[in-house]
Amino acid sequence: MSDASTATPPLLEVSGLGQRYGGRTVLRDVHFRLPAGRSLGVIGESGAGKSTLARLVMALERPSHGQVRWSGRDVNAMPARERRALRPHVQMVFQDPYGSLDPRWRVGRSIVEPLSALPMTESQRLARLAEVLEAVGLEADAATRFPHQFSGGQRQRLAIARALATRPRLIVADEPLSALDVSVQAQILALLRELQHREGISLVIVSHDLAAVEVLCDEALVLRGGEVVEQGAVERVLGEPRHPYTRDLLAALA
């Protein structure tokens, strides 16, 4: 990437990242730099280590090797208090929206819940709630309903609204489309791309949907069995894949 010469550290930098569970290595020696406003697609099949990488980037677990840096600072070396202060800048969207919506809460409460860590008044929180609902294309009165009263696509919009609430600079989305109908996938895809343009948000998208990665990402990284087999600009990785495994993945879609 081209900003190596500037003094600003990248929004996200991962170096020598590896993870072992018990004696088993699930991720090995991952490196990448993601400048603010750019997006990365993590491609691979079940068991490739994609979700482990997502959790490490989110600092939801500690790596056995290497570093994750948010804006130049190692998240696993900083005091917990400092990490908590940075958390609002990094949010996550899951495959199943119930991962971030409590079924017993009215959705408005789930959406503003991440704001409780921030110094905001109640009226500021409600104003932000209205803003993010509008940003994801839902009516303001959605806030008073429960998750089960929405369709799958609407629930994914709600999960994205929650992720947006804190004005994050980075959203990590783990298979955000794969539980949705094809027509709804297109709506969520369009929404995510609009958010990138309008809010300058960076995405790390974990997906086995190569077309979605092409539409949303600048960089791609292909994982297989916990190792990076190929990485680079999306148009290069998907357009002129060098590794046979990437070619295989592309051929399956032909």
Added chain:
Amino acid sequence: MSAPLLEVRDLHVHLPGVGGARLHALRGIDLSVARGERLALIGESGSGKTLTALAIMGLLPDGATTTGHVALDGRDLLTLDEDAWCGLRGRRVAMVFQEPLTALNPLQRVLAQVMEPIRLHRLAADRSQARDRAMALLARVGLDDRQARAYPHQLSGGQRQRALIAMALAGEPDLLIADEPTTALDARLRVQVLDLLGELVAERGMGLLLISHDLALTARRVDRLQILYGGRVMEQGDAPTLLAQPRHPYTQALWAARPRLGAGRDQPLHPLKGNVPALTQLGEGCPFAPRCPLATARCVDQPPRFDGRIACWEVSP
């Protein structure tokens, strides 16, 4: 020409709704599957595709009422009692479900589960013959001896789906119904499983009714397609024709909504606006009318006109 293996005519299903209401969920489905033929029912959540499969299998929920005609090899299925069904389900008609972990027994080795229908329907003389047949089936779907003797949790998602297919084949069915058999799998495995189903249909002369929400994935791997929306068939035809020139506004919108691999980061996206209607919102008119760019007052008031290919007032035949 001989009668089709499966014939469904004017199938209507009403489901019980809140406060005694009756919800008209399927509104006159016609379909047929011949031996050796692969038909895909394509639809989004709530389109009625799974309900159609359950109606065919006699597995509708309590309180559902069915009218119309469903016949397997000329035998009326709608009037069968549960005893008669037990000799048929798993034997003449078998089903493969979306999530293999819920369809497989976690406490039993895969091999034993494949042997069960063979024993139940007395398709083998004794236990060892049943075991041999089950092993052969598991080998055919691509599982080796070690995987055959594994418990479901020891297998990957793709291997489990293969085990489930072997189980469905064990009763030597004439008709295989596969409801979203690949949705839980990675893209590459989806293709492999669909190709396997296609090979098995050709080898065994079964009929295949494949249910999917993914038009792009399915279309090149079946003979015919039917596109469902709001409990009606919106468009049908042989797969290459329909794919080359989808004619119904819904099919066109569904097709256009997919991002194209290779079309670049800034390619225009054409998501469908609005939502799939809930059963309670369906009226007598075309279910797609509220989202359709061509809709007129007639489309809202009257059921769509079906010309054998599409159900639409506005697109001329």
